Structures are given as structure tokens and as C-alpha cells.
Amino acid sequence: MTKPLLAKTVLASLIAVGLGGQAFAHAHLKSAVPAADGTVQAPPAELDLTFSEAINLKFSGVTVTGPDKAAVPTDGAMLMDGDTTLMLSVPPGLKAGAYRVDWHxxxxxxxxxxGSYGFTVKP
Ligand SMILES: [Cu+2]
Incomplete structure (x- = not known):
């Protein structure tokens, strides 16, 4: 993480704390499969995003961008685990490289x- 970004993050955290407990009730990304900033040995067939709160599928979504900056089509988005985990499938055989996941x-x-995170598919 670069210094300006870190400073921004700290500032955002301070603002969030300043707003009180409410700020912690939002749906934050708790974990993901493939893991955020992780590397997988084989192309994943699906992505799982687990949030701290139940979310509304209709107004939530994920955009996946591949190594060639092309949009990766996703399909079958559904909620599991008390509506806290968003699961969606990606095409089989994703090529090796860095992927970016933008979620709302x-x-x-x-x-x-x-927010967003990346993961890498190993060659
Ligand atoms: Cu909230």
C-alpha cells in the first residue's frame, strides 16, 4: 500500500469512528474466495464474497476485470449463508494473470x- 493511500484509509477510518457505531453496521467484505490479494493454483469456477451483514441481491453486484483489462462475464449471482455471502460463477478456464474484483x-x-480487491491465477 502506498503512503498517500494509507493516509486516506486512516483518515476514512477516523471519519467512520467519528460517525459512531452506525458505521460498523454496513456490509463490509469479510472474506472472499479466491482470497483477496491471494493467488490460486487453478482457475476458479466461482467467486464467493462474504459480508459482515446480510445484503440485498438486487442492489449488490460484482464486476470482474481480467489480465487484458477485459470484463469477465459473471453469471448466476445468488446469496447464501443468511444472505451474507454473494456467490457468482465465472467462465471455466480463466487464463493466468491478475484479476480485479469491484463490488458494491x-x-x-x-x-x-x-470496494475492490485483486486475485491472481497462477500460470
Ligand atoms: Cu449500515
């Missing part, structure tokens, strides 16, 4: 959150 989520309390 509307939690059941009506708050919108978004």
Missing part, C-alpha cells in the same frame, strides 16, 4: 458500501 453492496439496513 446494499446492506439490509439500507447502507451502500463498495
Amino acid at each position: 453492496a446494499l446492506s439490509k439496513d439500507g447502507h451502500v458500501t463498495k
